[in-house]
Amino acid sequence: MKSRSLSVILTLVLLLTMILSACSGNKSNNDSSSTSSSSSGSTASSGSSAASSGGEGGSSSLAGKKIEMSILGIGGWVPSQLSVEMSPAFAEYAKEKYGYDVTFTFEEAPFSSLFQKAAASLSTKSQEFNIIISDSQWLGAFAEPGWIVSVNEIMQQEPELANIEWFDPVVQKAYMTYPDGTDQLWGFPQEGDVLVLYVRKDMLSDPTEQANFKAKYGFDLPQTFEDFEQLTIDKFLKMAEFFTRPEQDLYGTAVQYSKEYDYFTGSFYPHIWSSGGEIWDPVSGDVYGVLNTENNAKALETFVSIRNYMPPGAENYGIAQVTEAFTQGKLFSAYHWAAVGAAMITPELQDKVMVVPIPGYEVNGEIKRISSIGGQPWVINKFNDEDHMRVAIDFLKWWYLPETQLEFAKRGGNPTTKAALESPDFDSIQPWFRAYRYSLTESRARDFWHHPKYSELLSIQQEEFTSYLTGGRSSAAETLEVIACKQQQIMYDAGTTKNAPPAACANIR
Amino acid sequence: MKGIAKWLHERNLFPYALLVPVLIFFIVWNILPLLWMVGLSFYKYDITTGEPLKFLGMDNYQAIFRDHGIWQALSKTFLFVILAVGLETILGMALGFLFWGSSKMPGRRLALTLLFSPMILTPVAAGTFFRLIYDPVFGIANYYLEAWFGLKINFLGDVKWAYPAVLMVDIWMWTPFMILMTLAALGSVPKAELEAAQVDRLPWIRRLWHIVLPHGKFILMLGILLRTIDAFKTMDLIYTMTSGGPGNATELIAISLFRKAFEAFTMGNASALAIISLLIAIAFTSIYLYILNYKERRA
Incomplete structure (x- = not known):
């Protein structure tokens, strides 16, 4: 009986120790990621570093090598798939211009689980996906933990990318910028959409x-x-x-x-x-x-x-x-x-x-x-080694060549460069291009929630909106009141606002 | 190597040594993640912000108990478990008895194979089939409803219909499991007792009550227990059909959990909800085991 009690006590102590060690281990992991996050706020301090692999010299050092690139994109979404369908053209271009062989594989996930799939890989500092086609609202969630390369850093090394003229300022705001209103850039537009x-x-x-x-x-x-x-x-x-x-x-x-x-x-x-x-x-x-x-x-x-x-x-x-x-x-x-x-x-x-x-x-x-605004930006995995980082940058430089953007448009993609959208025959390439070009301006289109709490904000409102739609909420005013209270709390907890939800919010259900 | 085996034998440790590989697997893949999750449930952890973990104590649990949506989801889940498992058990036992008593029926094997096929499908595939079958515009269910009764029902889009519609799919999918358990239970009854009952011309209800159930109850209860735990966890089947909608009409607790973890990415909060769900599942198991052993304990 005595030994039985002893073994129970020992088991409990062991369990407690494991719980505590699990938590403390978790904390230290996260602390380190937060440090890299803050450093990534101003520089792309990746293991390989975009800076160190920058310039044409970097590409020439790849001559003779064979590189396999992996793109994670949206499943069943034509614009995402086009990037891989067009990749053989880049392989030819890279062979001729830089002398290396490159092949692409395409991993995919539906809109609703793309971030989940990317996050599971990036949180382990993996370069499983060298380039990711993200939704624009996820920029903050990728950038804050320090998982993607700062585009500002790349642009310092790559004038070709820095000098691209976008069709409208809304393109940079929607597909590249986080936090809103700053010059901090994290993505390049892959597909424009409205x-x-x-x-x-x-x-x-x-x-x-x-x-x-x-x-x-x-x-x-x-x-x-x-x-x-x-x-x-x-x-x-x-x-x-x-x-x-x-x-x-x-x-x-x-x-x-x-x-x-x-x-x-x-x-x-x-x-x-x-x-x-x-x-x-x-x-x-x-x-x-x-x-x-x-x-x-x-x-x-x-x-x-x-x-x-x-x-x-x-x-x-x-x-x-x-x-x-x-x-x-x-x-x-x-x-x-x-x-x-x-x-x-x-x-x-x-x-x-x-x-x-x-x-x-x-x-x-x-x-x-x-x-x-719909559409998606490209983001580059910060944990890419130097070779993959170099190829990712070369790929993007090729992507924004006028002929590549035109080919993308002809295949049904929506380009975003000024050169493509202001080309004389642009409106006639696809039946929807005139409406797309008309709408893709700062005064006629907006993106929403470039905030790391996007997923939580979205989850709440999707639930409440559809609840109103199906009779779960009695009025539109009540629905918006509930959403506003819950989202205000999220913003307050995140430190985005200094104002806590008002007292009236305590009664919402 | 021989020396180690001998040493283990001498100390009666060999049976324990055989358990070690399974225990290691169990500890690494079950216990450690579970403990990790328990720990996480006391912290604020959001993978999208990159912020360090923040200890919250019981805040995540308190937030869950205050969350009206969670209570709604729990009540829907309990109702789902009662209705799904209840109807599956009744139908499964009825069909099981039918097949048991018709061993000479032509095509019995084929009928059984076909009957078991829903259970073999992955829930995502079954959910996708039924989403199409129920579709109000081109679904076959509405085609026949309209042709025969002049009716059109928006099964998955109407709040009144969505819950019964997804419940029906679960019953369609898992009744075969209860048939299987019933057949297994009936197979465990000694033939001599059944023959004696037949000789004594015992009515079928008494035969069921006095002979079949005492022998087969453990297998049947095991079937009910497994189905209860499984129904409590139902997620993929319903998520494929309605994503928990329309509104919250079909949002069971496992869907709420999924949404907290993988849509809102609030991992601490989701871990707390997972722990509560686990405790409920354990409670279910304990209740079943208590009922199952009630008579033995009294004796």
Whole structure:
């Protein structure tokens, strides 16, 4: 009995020791990563260092070598796959210019788990993925732990990359910068993207439809790109109502309401911004009082009302469902990303679709429209050895050559350089390019939440938005109040704002 | 080498030595990560910020107990476990008895093989099939509902339907497991006792109560226990179909846990929730074992 008690005590002591050692070990690991994080805030102090592998001299030292590069990108996402499909052209270029052989492999993960896959590898300081196609909102989360190379450092060594002219300042803000408002750059744009409106041109141009619509609503169906520039959300909703004919299995429009990843958020935010609202105050770091406003509640109500003109099952619509419904001819129109243009405009729909900017909101007598920025930046693994770092930089230099960007555009990708977007025939390369170019400006498109707490902020709002959509929250105002309280707490805990959530937040459920 | 074996034999340590490889594996892959997780549950750890760990004491646990969403998810999970395991057990036992008593039925083997196939599928594949089957626009379920009854149901998009719809998929998938356990339980009953019951013309309900259940109850209870733990952990099947939506209609506790860990990346908070879930699963097991051994203890 005595020995039994002794063994129980010993086991408990052992367990306690292990728990404590596990925690203390964890702390020291993290302490060290935080040190590298702070140093990485100003320099790319990688093991290989972007600086040390910089310059053409670095590339020539690779002559005769065989390098295998790995890119982690988004699964089933054409622009990500294009980078690998085009990589043989880089292999030829590298062989000729630098004298080394390079091959590429492509690892992929869906949007919702790409960061998880990358983080699992990068946190072990692995160079499993030499280049990563990240979502723009993850820049902070990659940069803070010190996992990716500072682009400022690369640019000091690589004038070709430093001198690239982007189409609009919004490109640098969305795909390269963290924290917002600083000159600290962490990524290069791989794919530009904005939310646009795909419309069935053949239905719009039908004289019977035109006459019936005019008789019912008293204004003409828009026909041209310029007509759509003047289109407000109120008028658009009337069009969506007109073309909603369940008996014909035809519906007016579709947006993304899914709880998955940022689907609801990315589709909804343009309604806040376009109606004159904001999602937070980047200067003070406050969400409470900025998000939970009457204007934003009305925008949320408007966005959710679009469901009336969508096919059954709209509540679970994400990227794939919108694309599928549109290509099956069930939709008159669809809010969707410019990046999926190639998938949306199938050979059967080739001359039947026009792509235009999203409808605007009338604010103070003017039509205001601000789209969501999609797209992804390249980020470079900080733990690459010198050879892989060198090839990654060479690859990016090749990527932004005018001919490479043009080829990317022809294959269905959305380039971001000024040279590509201002080339004379750019709008005619792809049917969605005019709307893409029109929207990709600072006054017409915005990205959201370049903050390391992005995942937590997003998770909360996706849950609450979809809860409102499906009746779990009774009003738009209540939904925004709950989100604002929870996000204010996150920002307060993260030290982004000095203001704790107000006392009223203590009662939210 | 021989010397070591002899030394172990002399001290009656050989059986323990045989256990060592398994124990090492168990400690490295189960115990250490578990202890790590226990430790982590007392800290603030967010992998996206690069901040050092911060000791919070019981804050993560308190936050979970204050979280209305977690309580909702827990209640949905308990209901899911009761309904899924209950219906699977009833259906599984009924079908098990049916197959047991029809050994001469033509095509029995084929029928059994087909019946067991849902259980063999990965939950992600089954979830994907059913997402398509339930699709309100082109799904086959709505095609027939409309053709036969003029109905269209948005199974996974309607808050009222989503929960029963995912429950049905779980029942479809795991009833075969309970059939298997029932057949195993019936197989463990001594034939002599069954024959004696037949000679005595004992009604089937009494035969079940006095002969089958006393012999087969352990296997059946084991089946129920395994299903209970498994149903409590259900995540991939539902996540593939609804991601826990629409709204929170199908968000069970394992989905909440996944979202905390791998969507919000709040690892400390997720670890605390994982520990609470583990304790609940252990409680389930203890209750079952208590019930199972109740009679023996009384005797």
